[in-house]
Amino acid sequence: MIKPQPLVYNGDMKIIRSKYAGACYGVERALSLVDDAACHTDAVVHTLGPLIHNPQVVSELRGRGVEEAATVDEIDSGVVVIRSHGVEPSIIKQAHEKGLTVVDATCPHVSKAHEAAWSLREQGYLVMVVGELGHPEVEGIHAYAGDNAIVVQDPSDIPEHLESSKVGIVVQTTQAASVLEAIIEALRQRGIEPRVRNTICFATKQRQQAAVELAKKADVMVIVGGRNSGNTTRLAQLCQEVCPKTYHIERPTELSKDWFEGASLVGITAGASTPENQIIAVERALAALENQT
Ligand code: SF4
Structure with missing residues (x-):
């Protein structure tokens, strides 16, 4: 478990790391x-x-x-x-x-999603994999879900004609719960009650919930992690919804001093594929930025 790490530096700007952040x-x-x-x-x-x-x-x-x-x-x-x-x-x-x-x-959490997909398929469900089309994890789950499984990223991806109304849902481990809920709701509106195996992993939920909680209070949010990382990008999207000044960076050198003008609280979080040393490097660079004012 990663504890909150408030860091207060010279000046008025306080930098707080999300309660759950970084490598899972x-x-x-x-x-x-x-x-x-x-x-x-x-x-x-x-x-x-x-x-x-x-x-x-x-x-x-x-x-x-x-x-x-x-x-x-x-x-x-x-x-x-x-x-x-x-x-x-x-x-x-x-x-x-x-x-x-x-x-x-x-x-092991991804293996659980494989098992869930396989089991739904064996029980005769038309499997919907809620996730990012083309993402390697989703491709793996899809293989277990069978040839007629469908990958949906949002409700608009649900085909008008479904081969069966016996629909089972399995989810990419790093998906946002809101996407899953929207897809369930869209199916219900068509009179379909899906069998849902919610395979979103605990680490993802924790990071998303803690990030949004912090973003609601922060003037600026900094999200650290690969731009090619789906879970990091989703953290940035969720934070952006409640904190418009949200920046997704890979390296401390990308920080720009003018992002923080007038900010009194800066939140930091990081995706599940971001090691601790990269978060610390950004925290230090932020502190140094603040000290330059
Ligand atoms: S986010 Fe981490 S813990 Fe969760 S499924 Fe992916 S690799 Fe596993």
């Missing part, structure tokens, strides 16, 4: 599994896609000899790490068939 259990576990693999084998360690959606971490791993491959076809030998987003089962099978050592860093 699944990301820390994936980083530690890659670390173990890199330390305990002479074989080349590959991650299937960037290990996490954080450009600085990916670049550090590259510096330590961990290579990134887009597909199993690109790997001839060694270790392949399945990242926390998980993959479709055929990819793990392919890696085993090629004789690769598979380190499965799929987050």
Whole structure:
């Protein structure tokens, strides 16, 4: 658990970190599994896609000899790490068939979403995967949900004609609860009562709720994390709704002093793929900005 860390500096501006911010259990576990693999084998360690959606971490791993491959076809030998987003089962099978050592860093919460999708499909439901089209986690869940499963990002994605009114819902772990609620409501308005397996993970809920709570009080919100990170981007969107001066940055050098003019309370939060050292770097840079006034 990350405790609130109020930081008060010279001047009137107070900087507070959200109660829950930064790297989640699944990301820390994936980083530690890659670390173990890199330390305990002479074989080349590959991650299937960037290990996490954080450009600085990916670049550090590259510096330590961990290579990134887009597909199993690109790997001839060694270790392949399945990242926390998980993959479709055929990819793990392919890696085993090629004789690769598979380190499965799929987050257990994502595995639960796989199981939920599989179970709904087995029970004869038409599965709706609520999530971001094309996101690797969603593609993995989709594979378990079956060929006729549908990915919906918002109510307008629900097709006019559904093959069945027996609809089961499974959710990308990092989705906002409001998106899920809107989709359930849209189905109800069509007379469909879906069977919902809410697989939004606890870490996501905690980060979103704590961020919005802080954003309601803050004059400015700074969201730290990869622009390619879905959960970080969603944090920024949620904060923006209640704090218009919300900025999503990857690095401290992106901070601009004029964003904070007249601000007395600045909130900081970070996505589940943002390591602690990156949050601290932004906090320090903010303090230094304030000290320059
Ligand atoms: S956000 Fe949740 S599901 Fe995703 S890796 Fe972290 S703990 Fe796992």
